[in-house]
Amino acid sequence: QVQLVQSGAEVKKPGASVKVSCKASGYTFTNYGITWVRQAPGQGLEWMGWITAHNGYTKYAQRLQGRVTMTTDTSTTTAYMELRSLRSDDTAVYYCARDGSDTAAAGNLDYWGQGTLVTVSS
Amino acid sequence: IVLTQSPATLSLSPGERATLSCRASQSVGSFLVWYQQKPGQAPRLLIYDASNRATGIPARFSGSGSGTDFTLTISSLEPEDFAVYYCQQRSNWPLTFGGGTKVEIK
Numbered sequence: 001q002v003q004l005v006q007s008g009a010e011v012k013k014p015g016a017s018v019k020v021s022c023k024a025s026g027y028t029f030t031n032y033g034i035t036w037v038r039q040a041p042g043q044g045l046e047w048m049g050w051i052t053a054h055n056g057y058t059k060y061a062q063r064l065q066g067r068v069t070m071t072t073d074t075s076t077t078t079a080y081m082e083l084r085s086l087r088s089d090d091t092a093v094y095y096c097a098r099d100g101s102d103t104a105a106a107g108n109l110d111y112w113g114q115g116t117l118v119t120v121s122s
Numbered sequence: 123i124v125l126t127q128s129p130a131t132l133s134l135s136p137g138e139r140a141t142l143s144c145r146a147s148q149s150v151g152s153f154l155v156w157y158q159q160k161p162g163q164a165p166r167l168l169i170y171d172a173s174n175r176a177t178g179i180p181a182r183f184s185g186s187g188s189g190t191d192f193t194l195t196i197s198s199l200e201p202e203d204f205a206v207y208y209c210q211q212r213s214n215w216p217l218t219f220g221g222g223t224k225v226e227i228k
Contacts, residue, residue, distance in 0.1 A: 037219075044208065045157075045159075045165065045208055047210075047218065059216075062216065095164055107211075110170075112166070113164065114164060
């Protein structure tokens with residue numbers, strides 16, 4: 001069965017970086033992409049970006065451009081999301097989700113990880 | 123593309139029909155997706171491309187619409203359907219989500 005298992009909760013200070021992992025199993029990793037979505041406490045869903053697993057092509061939310069990097073490791077079927085220069089308003093649950101492998105198919109998030117809480121606090 | 127969901131909260135009883143609306147600021151064709159989220163859980167894909175039920179989704183969930191106006195209908199609410207529902211468009215980058223509709227027990 002398809003599973004996405006994310007790394008554990010993190011507490012970071014403002015200005016630091018965080019790297020969240022998303023281990024995929026139960027499907028052919030390189031046939032799909034991974035989208036990252038975050039949710040601040042009590043708030044709605046915010047799209048962060050998308051990466052194709054087979055060639056690492058990315059699209060990022062403009063408001064995060066320059067602070068976020070998404071990568072994949074096909075040897076371990078793991079996706080990563082790194083967010084730098086953390087601020088208090090980056091405190092959120094971060095989700096990875098399986099997505100399409102090209103721009104025409106992207107946007108149907110059919111399997112999700114369990115979420116990773118990142119807390120930014122001094 | 124801005125997605126506006128209404129109402130923000132829907133108070134209904136089990137067995138009642140729920141009608142949730144999602145309006146886009148410009149046409150998204152049929153590229154509209156619906157998710158369900160329960161407290162402490164990740165979202166769950168319900169409907170893709172406006173009207174197609176995802177794998178394992180009960181037939182009481184249906185989606186309709188095209189262009190700028192979309193509807194998610196739950197024909198008869200079950201206790202497990204009380205949750206928050208989000209729409210999301212995949213017509214244009216960046217992908218965007220609506221603000222959500224909470225379906226609560228009356």
